[in-house]
Amino acid sequence: MTRTTSPIFGRLDWSVTPYTDLLRKVDSNSLVGAGAATVLVLGAIVTIALITWKKWWGPLFKDWLTSPDAKKIGIMYIVLGLVMMARGIAEGFVMRTHQTTALGTLAEPEKGLVAPEHFSQLFSTHGTIMIFFVAMPLLIGLINFVLPQQLGARDMAFPVLNQVSLGLTAAGAGLVMISLLIGKFGTGGWTMYPPYTGITYSPGEGVDYWVWAILISGLGSTLTGMNFAVTIFKNRAPGMEFMRMPLFCWTSLCVAIMLIYAMPALTVSSAMLALDRYAGFRFFANDGGGNMMNYANIFWMFGHPEVYILILPAFGVFSEISSTFSGKKLYGYTSLVIASMSIAVISFTVWLHHFFTMGQSAGVNIAFGIATMIIAIPTGVKIYDWMATMWRGRVRLTTPIVYLTGFFLLFVIGGLSGIILANPSIDYQVHNTTFLVAHFHNVIIPGTLFGMLAGIHYWYPKAFGYRLDETWGRRTALLFVAGFMLTFLPLYVLGLMGLPRRSPTFQNPAFMPWMIVAEVGACLMLAALASLFWTFRTSFKNRTKLAVPGGDPWNGATLEWSTPAPVPEWTFPCIPEVTARDDWGETKRAGDPWRAPDTYSDIEMPANTLHGLLIAAASFGLGFAMVWHIWWLAIVSFLAIPGIMAVRGMREIEPKIIPASQVREEDRKFRERVASLTPVTRADEASERNQGVPDLSEFAG
Amino acid sequence: MSDNTLYPGLNLGDSHGEAHVGAETTVFGFWVFVMSDLIIFGILFAAYASYLDPLGLAGAPGPKDLFDIRSVAIQTGLLLLGGTAYGGVSLSVKYNCSRARVLGWLAVCAALGAGFLFFEIKDFVSQAGEGGVPQASGWLSSYWALVGLHGVHVSSGIVWIIAMMGQIVWRGIDDAVKIRLSMLGVFWHFLDLVWIGIFSFVFLVPLA
Numbered sequence: 020m021t022r023t024t025s026p027i028f029g030r031l032d033w034s035v036t037p038y039t040d041l042l043r044k045v046d047s048n049s050l051v052g053a054g055a056a057t058v059l060v061l062g063a064i065v066t067i068a069l070i071t072w073k074k075w076w077g078p079l080f081k082d083w084l085t086s087p088d089a090k091k092i093g094i095m096y097i098v099l100g101l102v103m104m105a106r107g108i109a110e111g112f113v114m115r116t117h118q119t120t121a122l123g124t125l126a127e128p129e130k131g132l133v134a135p136e137h138f139s140q141l142f143s144t145h146g147t148i149m150i151f152f153v154a155m156p157l158l159i160g161l162i163n164f165v166l167p168q169q170l171g172a173r174d175m176a177f178p179v180l181n182q183v184s185l186g187l188t189a190a191g192a193g194l195v196m197i198s199l200l201i202g203k204f205g206t207g208g209w210t211m212y213p214p215y216t217g218i219t220y221s222p223g224e225g226v227d228y229w230v231w232a233i234l235i236s237g238l239g240s241t242l243t244g245m246n247f248a249v250t251i252f253k254n255r256a257p258g259m260e261f262m263r264m265p266l267f268c269w270t271s272l273c274v275a276i277m278l279i280y281a282m283p284a285l286t287v288s289s290a291m292l293a294l295d296r297y298a299g300f301r302f303f304a305n306d307g308g309g310n311m312m313n314y315a316n317i318f319w320m321f322g323h324p325e326v327y328i329l330i331l332p333a334f335g336v337f338s339e340i341s342s343t344f345s346g347k348k349l350y351g352y353t354s355l356v357i358a359s360m361s362i363a364v365i366s367f368t369v370w371l372h373h374f375f376t377m378g379q380s381a382g383v384n385i386a387f388g389i390a391t392m393i394i395a396i397p398t399g400v401k402i403y404d405w406m407a408t409m410w411r412g413r414v415r416l417t418t419p420i421v422y423l424t425g426f427f428l429l430f431v432i433g434g435l436s437g438i439i440l441a442n443p444s445i446d447y448q449v450h451n452t453t454f455l456v457a458h459f460h461n462v463i464i465p466g467t468l469f470g471m472l473a474g475i476h477y478w479y480p481k482a483f484g485y486r487l488d489e490t491w492g493r494r495t496a497l498l499f500v501a502g503f504m505l506t507f508l509p510l511y512v513l514g515l516m517g518l519p520r521r522s523p524t525f526q527n528p529a530f531m532p533w534m535i536v537a538e539v540g541a542c543l544m545l546a547a548l549a550s551l552f553w554t555f556r557t558s559f560k561n562r563t564k565l566a567v568p569g570g571d572p573w574n575g576a577t578l579e580w581s582t583p584a585p586v587p588e589w590t591f592p593c594i595p596e597v598t599a600r601d602d603w604g605e606t607k608r609a610g611d612p613w614r615a616p617d618t619y620s621d622i623e624m625p626a627n628t629l630h631g632l633l634i635a636a637a638s639f640g641l642g643f644a645m646v647w648h649i650w651w652l653a654i655v656s657f658l659a660i661p662g663i664m665a666v667r668g669m670r671e672i673e674p675k676i677i678p679a680s681q682v683r684e685e686d687r688k689f690r691e692r693v694a695s696l697t698p699v700t701r702a703d704e705a706s707e708r709n710q711g712v713p714d715l716s717e718f719a720g
Numbered sequence: 721m722s723d724n725t726l727y728p729g730l731n732l733g734d735s736h737g738e739a740h741v742g743a744e745t746t747v748f749g750f751w752v753f754v755m756s757d758l759i760i761f762g763i764l765f766a767a768y769a770s771y772l773d774p775l776g777l778a779g780a781p782g783p784k785d786l787f788d789i790r791s792v793a794i795q796t797g798l799l800l801l802g803g804t805a806y807g808g809v810s811l812s813v814k815y816n817c818s819r820a821r822v823l824g825w826l827a828v829c830a831a832l833g834a835g836f837l838f839f840e841i842k843d844f845v846s847q848a849g850e851g852g853v854p855q856a857s858g859w860l861s862s863y864w865a866l867v868g869l870h871g872v873h874v875s876s877g878i879v880w881i882i883a884m885m886g887q888i889v890w891r892g893i894d895d896a897v898k899i900r901l902s903m904l905g906v907f908w909h910f911l912d913l914v915w916i917g918i919f920s921f922v923f924l925v926p927l928a
Contacts, residue, residue, distance in 0.1 A: 176745050241756055249749040279752060283759035291767075291865065300854050300861040301778075302767070308778030308858030313770060317763055661876075665883045668900070669890055 029649030030224065035202045048134040051113060056200045085627040087178035088588055089163045092185050094482055096160025097475065099185075101551075103152040103192055108548045110145040114138065115506065115541035119534045123524045135523035139206035140225070142521050144195060146209025147229060150325070151236055152192040154463070157471040158332040159188075159243050162271045165478055166247065168579035168586065169265045171256025171595045176249040178625040184239040184246065186635025191236025194642045198228045202646070205229045208521065210318060211292065213303035213311050218296045224646050230293045231642035237285050244278025247271055256578075258597035262356070265577045265601075266349060269356050270335030273363035274328050280367065281324035288317040297645075312377055319370040327366040329463060331359060333470020334401055337426065340419040340477055341405040343573050345412025346701065346719045351404040352600065358397035358404075365394050375443045376450055384443040391441035395434060402431065413719070415704060417573075418492030419473035425500040426465045433461030436511065454514025460507045469499065472551070480572050480711070484585040485565040489705045491554040498547035505540025509533035569693050569711025574701065576604030576720040581612065583689045584711055589622045589677055592686040604720045612715070613693045615686060619679040626675045633663045727751055729906060730810045732898055739895035743902050750903040754910050761914050764866040765921060771859040772926060780857035783926035786847045792923050795839045796915065799874070802832030803912035810905050813898055822893065822901075823885055829908065830881045833874050840871050863922065870918055873911055880904055 024030055033039070037052035070076055083091055117138055121131035129135060163181065167174055175181045198204045205225035207216040216226045251272045255264070264272075292314065294300040301309040342349040349355065371379070371387040406427070414420060436458040440446050449455065472495075480486045513533050518525060558565055570584040581603045582590060593616045599605040606612040640656035643649075698714040699706075727748040732740040770776065808825035811817075844864075847853075854864035884904060887897050 176749060242753075245749055245752045245756065248752055249745060253745045253748060279756045280759055283756050284763055287760055287763045287767075294854075294861070294865060298854065300865070301856075301858045302861050302865075304858070306778075307856070308771060308776040308780070308861075310770065310776065310858060313767055317767070320763070661879060665886070668883055668887055671891055671894070671896070 024648050026651070027649075029644070029647040029652075031201070031647050031649070036200055047132050048137050051133050052137060055109075059196065059199045081627070084632055085629055087174070087182050087625040087628060087631075089167050089175045089178065089181055090482065090586065090588075090590070092181050093160040093162070093164030095185060096156040096163060096188070099189055099192060100153050100156035100160060100471075103148050103156070103196075105548060105552075106196070107145055107148045107153050108544055110141050110148070111506075112541045112545050114141050114145065115534075115538050117141075118522070118525075119531075119538040121522075121524045122528060122531060122534075123526050125526060128526065129524055131524060136206060138523040139208075139521070140204045143206055143208050143211075143225075143229070144198070144204045147204075147232070148192075148195060149463075150209060150329070151233065152188070152195060154329045154467050154471075155236075155240060156188060156192075157475075158274070158329065158467070159184075159240070161336070161471060161474045161478070162247060162267075162274065162332060164482060165267060165474075165579065166250065166271050167254070168481070168582070168590055169268050169577050170251065170254060171259055171578050171591065171597060172250060172254040173590055173594070173622070174254075174625065175246050176254050177246050179628055179630055180242055181246050182628070182631030183634050184243040186631040187239030187242070187638055188236045190635045190639035190642060191232040191239070193639050194228055194232040194235070194646070197643070198225075202228070210322070212318075213292060213295065213314050214305050214309075216292065216296075217303060218299075226292070226296065227646040230289050230296070231645055233289045234286060234293070235638050235642050237282050237289070240278055241282040241286070244275045244282065247275035248279060251275065256595050256597050258602075260597075262353070263597060263600040263602070266338035266352070266355055266359070267332075267335035270331040270338075270359050273331045273359050277324045277328045277331075277363055277366065281321045281328065284317050284321035285325075288314055288321070291317075312374075315374045315377060316370075319373040320367075322373060323370040324363075324366045326459075326462070327362055329467045330470075331362065332474075333426075333466050334359065336419075336470045336474035336477065337405055337423055338401075339575075339577070340473055341408045341423060342720055343477075343575050344417055344420050345409045345414045346574070346717065347408055347412040348576075348601065348720055349404070350407040350410075351400075354400055355404050358400045361397040362394060365390065365397070369394065372441055372443075372446070375446045381443070388441050388443050388446075392438055395438055398434060402427065413701060415701060416493075417705065418476045418487070418489060418496050421493050421496040421500075422469040422473035422476075425496065425503075426469045429465035429500070429503065430462060433458060433465060436461060449514055451519055452514035453510040453518050453520050456520045457507045457510035457514060460503070460510075464499075464503050464507070469496075472496070472499070477573070478579075480567045480584045481570070481579060481582075481586050482584075483562075484568065484583075485558060485562040486567055486572055486709065488554055488558045488561065488565065491550060491557055495547055495550040495554055498543055498550050502540050502543030502547050506537050506544055507540070509537045509540075513537075564707050567709060567711030568689075569696050569713075570689075571603075571713055572709050572711045573704065574713035574718055574720070576601035576607075576718075578603050581606070583692075587685060589624060589682065592616055592619060592682050601720060604718065607715050607718045610715070613690055615690050619683045619686070621679050622677040622682060623674040624677060626672060628667075628672075630663065630667055634660060637663065729909075730807075730814065730902075732902065733814055735816075736814075736895075736898065739898045742895060743899045746899050747902045747906065750906055754906060757910070758914075761866070761869070761917070764862065764869065765917060768859075768862040768866050768922060771857075771862045776857065776859040776862075778857040778859070780860055781847075781850055781852045782859070783923075786850060786852045787923055787927060788843060788846070789923065789927065791839050791843050792919065795836050795843075796919050798832050798836040798839070799915050800912055802829050802836065803909050805829045805832060806905050806908045809901060813893065813901055819888060819893060823888060826881050826885050826888075830878050830885075833878045833881070837871060837874055837878075840867070840874075844868075867918060867922060870911065870914055873914070877904075877908055877911060880907070 037056045040049040041053040070079060083095060117132040123130040202224045205211055205216060205221060205228060207221065207226060211226055211229050215221060251268060291302045295302050295304065301307045303309050303311045303314045338349055338355060369387055369391045371383065372391045375384050440455065440458055476487055476492055513530055516530065518530055567584050570582050571580040578595060637656045637659040641653055644652035644656060693712055696710045696712040698712050699709045700714045701717055703709060726744060732743055734740055805825060805828045809822055809829065812821045812825060852860055854861045884901060891897065
């Protein structure tokens with residue numbers, strides 16, 4: 020590739036697409052690269068064509084992209100997360116397939132589906148995408164959708180800032196996506212450790228794609244954290260004391276605090292790497308006073324709280340569903356609150372276990388090893404609390420409960436392998452092997468992924484007004500459970516046998532049987548992904564049969580179940596007065612929960628705005644221009660961001676007013692509808708008789 | 721609203737009605753943002769400390785060769801006076817003084833901030849002339865990044881002041897502008913706070 024920089028196009032030229040590689044040499048490697056780019060291009064064309072054909076541009080723009088409504092922003096985050104997940108799982112499949120074909124010999128060490136360089140890009144994008152652009156959007160999206168509803172708030176504290184956060188995250192995701200087609204991604208793994216990722220050893224655009232995607236989306240996550248925290252501290256409904264908040268709100272608060280304190284570390288480490296690469300700074304250079312250990316240190320100051328950012332929302336979801344689907348009050352509410360907060364705090368004291376082998380003293384290692392093991396205690400408390408919640412409950416085996424059961428069985432194994440790794444002397448033996456890969460997939464998939472999918476299943480009716488198909492939901496859940504076990508449990512064995520992680524090739528034939536098992540698992544994961552999308556499709560087709568206009572399909576106990584499904588833009592006709600923990604449940608117990616409020620008043624909602632979209636476009640432009648050294652575009656985009664903010668600051672922005680008469684009319688219709696529907700018993704919950712009005716006599720939560 | 725739930729700092733006060741109530745959420749949110757920003761500075765301080773040894777200095781020009789403590793003292797004076805001047809803005813807004821007085825105090829803040837930047841940039845230029853460029857050693861990288869980031873903050877503070885002056889002229893001192901002026905105050909004082917850390921830790925410690 021040429022390295023001359025044109026003043027207009029920077030380093031962009033026609034040689035940067037994977038099709039150039041394909042023209043140069045046709046083999047499985049260039050075919051995979053070009054195929055992925057083609058999927059991206061075709062996917063974009065099909066999406067645009069579909070939107071044009073269905074005439075969706077107007078509604079997409081008016082109702083979604085310019086909406087500052089937290090519920091819609093949440094849904095958009097989740098859509099972003101699911102799209103990125105499709106790519107992430109596909110990459111995982113390609114990697115497993117590559118390793119299954121990668122048994123080389125001493126004479127011919129390089130073998131397999133893709134070239135080593137390409138394999139390195141795959142594990143780098145896979146990790147980056149799964150952490151930053153799948154797990155984070157899914158959990159931030161779910162919190163956005165659920166948190167204000169559970170707190171009895173109309174919206175987030177800063178709705179427009181929320182839109183900006185989504186825009187920044189999407190801009191980062193866009194950068195990672197576009198790297199499929201234009202140029203290459205970095206090969207330093209999702210952590211991008213220098214000095215390998217310094218300009219000397221990684222001169223191309225790859226690491227820059229990562230740096231800018233992380234800097235931009237990381238800023239978005241920091242702002243999201245602020246928004247969540249302020250919402251919880253300032254926007255709770257009257258009477259919603261801290262110890263009355265649903266557990267999901269508590270874990271959201273933990274996430275918010277961790278985002279506020281942890282994301283800056285990632286911003287600093289990535290910005291330092293960027294300074295090293297662009298301006299020749301010596302932070303992480305090999306000589307001249309550089310010290311790469313600072314990178315590992317600062318990165319993991321973010322990185323370890325991050326894994327608890329990923330897991331805590333799932334813990335919140337499990338707290339909600341274990342109670343709802345067992346028809347019992349959550350066992351040990353206070354202990355769960357304390358455990359969540361302990362995890363959030365202790366998570367800041369363990370980061371060093373990510374580099375036990377970096378050369379610090381044994382005393383330092385053991386201190387961090389013990390801190391790491393201590394985290395298992397609050398986590399264990401939680402597992403017992405959920406099991407006690409289900410104990411002697413009337414448990415219904417709905418999809419979320421299938422996920423929860425899978426979580427119980429598998430997450431504990433993952434946690435225990437974490438305890439093993441927390442012991443520095445053992446870590447020295449197995450670090451950097453696939454044992455570690457098995458461990459973190461073992462906590463993130465049954466933890467975060469199962470939790471998020473369970474949450475999506477649970478709250479889906481609230482968002483769209485119909486339930487997801489239970490049969491396909493359970494099939495998906497079981498496929499994910501089976502797929503996970505077959506794919507990742509063999510990696511424990513392979514790691515103990517000595518296979519280093521990220522190996523593009525290996526020469527030990529004894530690895531092969533386990534590789535093949537893992538490959539079968541990867542196929543199941545692909546099937547699970549397909550099944551997940553099929554669940555959405557088939558449920559959409561049957562949406563009239565699955566409709567739950569009553570709004571309370573699971574006989575829930577928290578505030579969000581008191582409203583219609585789909586939930587109106589203003590959420591509550593008037594802000595509820597909270598008198599108890601599980602307020603909606605207590606109202607049900609008292610009888611006649613669907614009584615209309617005495618008075619209605621005009622509701623002020625934030626007006627739609629282009630702000631988030633403009634900031635997203637400018638920051639994407641900035642990132643792309645910096646990656647390709649298109650300096651004029653970088654300067655224009657960089658100046659555009661404060662410019663957009665200044666222009667908005669000059670204008671006086673009127674809120675959107677929803678008149679009381681409209682609220683009263685819609686609310687009256689909803690309450691008449693509820694009165695006309697037949698209540699459904701738990702036994703019929705999964706059948707078409709479930710129209711969102713539960714049999715109150717059965718409520719026991 | 722009882723006083724003990726209010727954000728720390730100078731509040732607008734009850735006579736400002738909705739702006740006072742609205743400021744609570746917004747300014748509290750800004751405090752949270754500043755807290756997050758402080759972590760960024762905190763990490764850079766820690767990095768600076770880790771490079772402040774013979775390995776990090778790597779034979780390149782060091783603190784004793786580069787730092788002009790007189791210029792740093794002048795910068796400190798200008799910046800802290802600028803912080804004090806913002807008290808004028810906050811008080812004139814709180815006690816409903818004339819628009820011109822608010823604009824005047826803002827202009828004083830911007831001018832003192834610009835004076836600070838002038839001396840800071842002058843120092844950077846002369847240090848670069850003596851071979852103290854950020855590419856010369858790990859310590860110099862961390863020095864330029866930390867002090868430079870603070871300078872970038874001061875510059876954006878000045879841009880923000882100018883934007884606020886535009887808003888005051890354009891739309892008057894309405895509720896939104898009052899709340900934004902309260903946030904700007906938090907930001908402007910935050911820069912003083914960070915500078916005190918930089919003055920003592922970055923400049924005085926290695927010279928001591």
